[in-house]
Amino acid sequence: MTTLTDPPEESFRLSMLINDTRYRAYTFQFIALLLLIMFMSYLGWNLVQNLAERGQDISYRFLGEPAGYDINQSVIEYDSQSTHLRASIVGVLNTIIVAFLGCVTATILGVAAGVLRLSPNWLVRKLMAAYVEAFRNVPVLIWILIIFSIMTAAMPAPSAFRGETPDASMVFDAMAFTNRGVYLPAPIWGSGSLAVILVFVASVIGVFAYRRYATKLLYDTGKLLPMGWPSLAILVLPPVLAYYLMGQPISLEYPELKGFNFGGGIHIRGSLIALWFALAIYTGAFIAENVRAGIQAISRGQTEAAASLGLRPRRIMNLVILPQALRIVIPPVISQYLNLTKNSSLAIAVGYMDVTGTLGGITLNQTGRAIETVLMLMLFYLFISLAISAVMNLYNNSMKLKER
């Protein structure tokens, strides 16, 4: 029997914090944390000290006071007597509108351009390369200004629509393209329009159900049902039928010249259009590169294998390549969405009243509460960015390779 004793229980000594690898990492992390906290509190203390020296404080009372200024585009009730808080909310909603429109358009543009950049057609390929290089390499602010200037300079002013022989006329007598924006007919919902909408929603669901059924039939029996015209029929026929059965409850309100401007209809302002397109085209160029990279990362063997099974090129792209490429494409596209949302703060260049324009612009200016408003802005952009990331990560997880 061997008599081995355990090594003596070592008691903790202070020098072990430096010499022992088990503790050393913690020691340094602790010191780093301490330094960071000291640095932050120094900055905070410095701020408070300097503010106090000037007789100023940090206060959010101004949020409850009347804003006193008007905002042209507002989806909620707002007038100049509303509070600064409400003005900020109007701005937040305007930011979300342009960010959402921009993200959707950028995705469509980007995916199309990315796929076409790999087209076998020389002209298409080079055109898309030119698009990507031109838009990616010029700052987005310049694009916003270019599109806005082109709109104001090239489109007619509302006064050009006036008179016996006007210089400009409305498209189909329904849409007016002016340098103040686009005026479109607005729907008026009469009684019974709810039924029409419900039927429409039902037909959309019906289209999906039909396509699902057709796919299942194809997999089960190999029978191929036509997809195109039945989907269209299911989508269009029932709502049209319901529309006439209910006695045409939905009518259109057309824009018309009233005083200085067009009245009635929907007014999409030039500033929104310029910002939306500039952001979408600019970010679309980046997304195109992400998509191209994703597709090229899929080994050529996949394409060849699919082709040897007799799939046509479009099917190969839709059924084999894109689903695999998506896994690579989604993460960088998330950061493009975040970029687009943050770039929307350039809105003031064209007078679009986003949150940087209302809270961080006029409110800041009228109240002089720079630190407070900038802090709120930072929190808002942080929150919205994290929200976009969270949603997109959910989508990413559902698309990820399932490992079982």
Next chain:
Amino acid sequence: MKQSVFFAAVTAAGLSAGAAAAGTLDDVKARGTLNCGVTTGLVGFAAPNANGEWEGFDVAVCRAVAAAVLSDPTAIEFVPTTGKTRFTALASGEIDMLARNTTWTFTRDVDLKFEFTGVNYYDGQGFMVPKALGVSSAKELDGATVCIQTGTTTELNLADYFRKNNMDYEPVPIETNAESQQQYLAGACDVYTTDRSGLAATRASFETPSDHVILPETISKEPLGPLVRHGDNEWGDLVRWTLNALIAAEELGITSANIEELAKGTNRPEVNRLLGTEGTLGEMLGLDKEWAKRAIMVGGNYGELFAKNIGESTPIGLARGLNAQWTEGGLLYAPPFR
């Protein structure tokens, strides 16, 4: 090593920020230049000329202060500011004084902690429209699209005016004067609104100024003047009395032509006190005897500056109106120099 340099820089920044809070006069003297905030360009008030030198009515106030303090009207660092950045620039100490057609309001004076040192131009907000529109009164502007420079008192006045008269309008907020001009000329807005002096200056730069009219209504009081930070009373006094010296000089008949003659001594005590041949007014300000003489010599008295930069013989063509001396029915009234 790198870190210690960084911390040293941070500490230095903190210290200098603390020091800037007091003794602006000493800072300016030590630096040898005056940091003066002006507009990004408004013809007649502050704009660089063909040689790149800033000139204009607001610039003249900066030059007078620089001449009084530093004996050199060109020892100025002009900092162009927008309606949005001007107050931050002043509060943070980036500029020593702001001479940028800024309206003296209660909030700015009391809540933003600034010190208005007088009024160099009594203005009011007005509207400009193209003649072709056929509008003769602001009351007819219901439903119009209005271009406004954002970050100014004008957008609040505008909201009040249209609310009071129960009219609708579509505001188009724009960051700078040049951009608003472009929008207005392209017809993207029917009306351009800002201070009447600004409208006149803007109209003067148009190709055909006669195609545009300034409507008769004045919808607000806009006393424009230079301002400094709250809490440095010596510096505030200096800027205030430099402006007053220019105004008093006109009242007393001191011009750039006769100032050398008058500075030798006259039998009028107030002229003597102002020009430093009698009394110790300059020393009380922390300057020498001839401070006011230098300030006036740069471009002449208030009346001369007005005539040269924005008066009726210039393209801007503003009449003296409210900005005449009190002896001639205007509002200019410099307190006595004694």
